[in-house]
Amino acid sequence: MLKTIHILLVEDNEGDILLTRVALENAAIDFKLSIASDGKEAIDFLSKANGFADREMPDLTLLDINLPKKNGHEVLAFMKKNESLNHIPVVMLTTSSSQNDIDMAYANNASGFITKPSDLSEFLNAVAGTVQYWIDKINHSA
Template sequence: MNRKPFTLLLVEDELADVALFQDLLADSVSEVEVVHVSNGQEALQYLKREDKHLNAIHPDLVVLDLNMPVMNGHEFLAQVKQQPALRSVPVMILSTSDRPDDIQRAYHGYASGYVVKPSSYEEFQRVVKTIEAYWNGLVRLPTIADVTARMPT
């Protein structure tokens, strides 16, 4: 049972993929709020509540593309996992890349999971439903209060 609506930060530069992801999640039974940003730099600003994201909601999960302009997914992941206040936010990679070096680099950078974007609508639908069911239904996630209370001073 969730304590609040599940918030997902979708970091994706392809608007068609954003629309598809949001449409497929809208079909989901549970309440999921999707916040979209188009690159790693904006995602980092969102998580740090900087610039136009001063009132950002702490996401329960970040779904991250790797190949983006400005700051790519690997660079974003490295930045997030270096910061104690952000380290516990789960980051799942959703990328077209099936390259072993991308997968290894993502896990070495403390990604919480790696999923290759499917090529068919039906497979994409299955992947999105599985992501939602796992992260919003099965896994126990820390609250922002838990995270901030345990941060070193």
């Protein structure tokens, strides 16, 4: 039996949160979604600090780059430098198509980089396909 995948979505745009949830539901993915609305909240969640002590660690993180308080690159670097977090796949999910952002994400060991398409069906397919890929990898390594 496949486990329910726990996804941490780090996103400050309510519309993109809703679209990501719809993409996962439309793909019939068995998921639990936790939301962090800024980079500091994501780090607190992952560190189990400031009210997040009882939260289970995610199996996968979808991480925007342009976030308040701490940006996605800072969150990614924090995760990959922390022994208890560095195994969690992190897919950057962002409007940025900057080569600098892409290079920096992969230099910090991002597992993938998706530029959010402006077309709704492309966005839904990109999120669902990427998450399904990681679910398959996670379930086969368990």
